[in-house]
Amino acid sequence: MxxxxxxxxxxxxxxxxxxxxxxxxxxxxSIEQHGxxxxxxxxxxxxxxxxxxxxxxxxxxxPVVVTPVVWSGLSEHHMPFGGTLTISPETFRGxxxxxxxxxxxxxxxxxxxxxxxxxxxIALQQICDALSASTPATLVLTTYPIEAAAEVGxxxxxxxxxxxxxEAETSMMMACEGDLVDDSNLGALASxxxxxxxxxxxxxxxxxxxxxxxxxxxxxxxNPARASATKGEALCEVSAEAxxxxxxxxxxxxxxxxxxxxxxxxxxxxxxx
Ligand SMILES: [Zn+2]
Numbered sequence: 015m016x017x018x019x020x021x022x023x024x025x026x027x028x029x030x031x032x033x034x035x036x037x038x039x040x041x042x043x044s045i046e047q048h049g050x051x052x053x054x055x056x057x058x059x060x061x062x063x064x065x066x067x068x069x070x071x072x073x074x075x076x077p078v079v080v081t082p083v084v085w086s087g088l089s090e091h092h093m094p095f096g097g098t099l100t101i102s103p104e105t106f107r108g109x110x111x112x113x114x115x116x117x118x119x120x121x122x123x124x125x126x127x128x129x130x131x132x133x134x135x136i137a138l139q140q141i142c143d144a145l146s147a148s149t150p151a152t153l154v155l156t157t158y159p160i161e162a163a164a165e166v167g168x169x170x171x172x173x174x175x176x177x178x179x180x181e182a183e184t185s186m187m188m189a190c191e192g193d194l195v196d197d198s199n200l201g202a203l204a205s206x207x208x209x210x211x212x213x214x215x216x217x218x219x220x221x222x223x224x225x226x227x228x229x230x231x232x233x234x235x236x237n238p239a240r241a242s243a244t245k246g247e248a249l250c251e252v253s254a255e256a257x258x259x260x261x262x263x264x265x266x267x268x269x270x271x272x273x274x275x276x277x278x279x280x281x282x283x284x285x286x287x
Contacts, residue, residue: 018069032121036077044087047095049179061130067254162256180236189246207235
């Protein structure tokens with residue numbers, strides 16, 4: 015099986031991958047409470063699994079390397095349950111800036127930021143916007159249960175999509191780390207907490223911060239009673255397929271169109287690579 019993990023390779027192998035214009039997957043996750051039945055590494059473990067599988071699926075069409083998972087994410091809303099290691103948005107932004115700079119200094123130009131935690135999404139969009147004006151790299155941001163939303167939804171029985179410590183995440187952890195899933199009382203854990211983000215809404219379309227305790231007493235959103243390892247394996251596969259399709263689509267990495275006519279603008283999008 016082809017090696018795709020950055021930390022398992024030698025420096026010269028990574029220099030060769032940069033020369034081959036390999037895609038770098040930079041997985042970003044969290045360490046946070048996932049109810050009484052799943053370990054706190056759930057987003058980190060699943061982000062790693064989906065990234066590695068996606069890299070192997072894409073490799074025959076384009077070389078891919080996966081960095082270690084950045085486990086430190088934005089999880090303030092989970093802090094009241096304990097078990098959560100959150101960092102500040104300023105630290106998160108600085109960390110992403112430095113890691114992307116380390117990659118571009120070595121010549122990598124196509125970087126897929128592969129997120130596996132909902133609380134990181136808005137900050138990561140802002141970071142992509144800010145860095146894209148100053149980096150020679152193309153930054154693409156994806157969150158696997160959203161990129162693969164149709165396929166993930168089709169496999170679930172009680173939920174329309176990924177929630178939290180739910181039918182989907184419990185299934186995937188049964189497939190990847192079965193010994194760490196406490197399945198002794200899954201029937202009692204279902205929590206009708208909406209789509210996982212409804213608790214942050216006010217009025218018709220306004221935003222208001224609330225901790226996750228605002229909508230769930232046990233840290234879940236969704237129904238883990240419907241989970242199975244077989245379903246989890248299928249969820250890992252469709253998620254990885256969606257990311258592999260994203261990586262191997264030339265349009266993903268194409269330069270921005272420039273529809274300005276003569277005498278219009280004149281300001282560069284970003285520095286020359
Ligand atoms: Zn999760």
